[in-house]
Amino acid sequence: MGRFPGCGGGSTAAAAAVKVHCGGGERLSMAFKQELDVLLQLEHENIVKLLGYCDDADQGALIFEYVSGGTLHERLHGSGSNKRSTLPWKSRVKIAFQLAQAIEHLHERCTLHIIHGDIKSSNVLLDGDSDCKLCDFGSAKMGFSSMIPPPSSLPSSSPYVRRKNIIMGIASKKNDIYSFGVLVLELVTGLEAFRADKGLVLASMAAHMTKDVDRMDVSEVTNMVDPRLRGDFNVEEARALIGLARSCFNESTLVRPTASHMVKMMKEKVSSISFTNSNSRHKFSNDL
Known part of the structure; x- marks a missing residue:
């Protein structure tokens, strides 16, 4: 299952950055859920924007806006x-x-x-x-x-x-x-x-x-x-x-x-x- 509010519905493709939580296990699952729960609360111009996520049984993925200038x-x-x-x-x-x-x-x-x-x-x-x-x-x-x-x-x-x-x-x-x-x-x-x-x-x-x-x-x-x-x-x-x-x-x-x-x-x-x-x-x- 997942949510991708920033993807689809338009003809213009936007670059995105993806963070993948690989492998199963309760600890990894909790870490992914904890990070996702926090990110879903956030909306600020100086905090990277979460565009969507995928949380299937084996791995989770967080999709972020792409920020071009590096760290x-x-x-x-x-x-x-x-x-x-x-x-x-x-x-x-x-x-x-x-x-x-x-x-x-x-x-x-x-x-x-x-x-x-x-x-x-x-x-x-x-x-x-x-x-x-x-x-x-x-x-x-x-x-x-x-x-x-x-x-x-x-x-x-x-x-x-x-x-x-x-x-x-x-x-x-x-x-x-x-x-x-x-x-x-x-x-x-x-x-x-x-x-x-x-x-x-x-x-x-x-x-x-x-x-x-x-x-x-x-x-x-x-x-x-x-x-x-x-x-x-x-x-x-x-x-x-x-x-x-x-x-x-x-x-x-x-x-x-x-x-x-x-x-x-x-x-x-x-x-x-x-x-x-x-x-x-x-x-x-x-x-x-």
């Missing part, structure tokens, strides 16, 4: 044949803000609040205009709890999750916030979340460097920004994003910002974002 990880860190042009500063700011809005939708706007559980740059898709779409809800949990089993697919050494939370079996909204902070640092610094060459985790590297971000002078902020930008960025915006990331790493989950607070902070402190009063959509002044 954020590929765009920031691609090398060799996968090397891309440098992602401009304003595009990075836009992606950070759009992702914050997507997380706000999951955490606070859905009838049953949703924890994504695996926010990372490889789970952020980009279209041709560098607008982002959060994807892969295989680890998502619906209905908020501060003590639910962490997803079995999440590595115990993930640089996007605070290790203490994995050990204690904690999966919460504030885990998503921590992961968002790591991703924001990736956007600002251009560094990978885990530096395999040095065995260093980006969040740990940045923690001691950003303690007094408000007191950092221009040169100190500049030294933290991706050198591939060649100075083409707004220093105060970079300072604000570094400060936001830092707040997401707070040892106390109670002190970490909520998604709505992150959106509010970016509206107030990131000058290249302008907002219309007619609706919740946004635009970026002089966007690329």
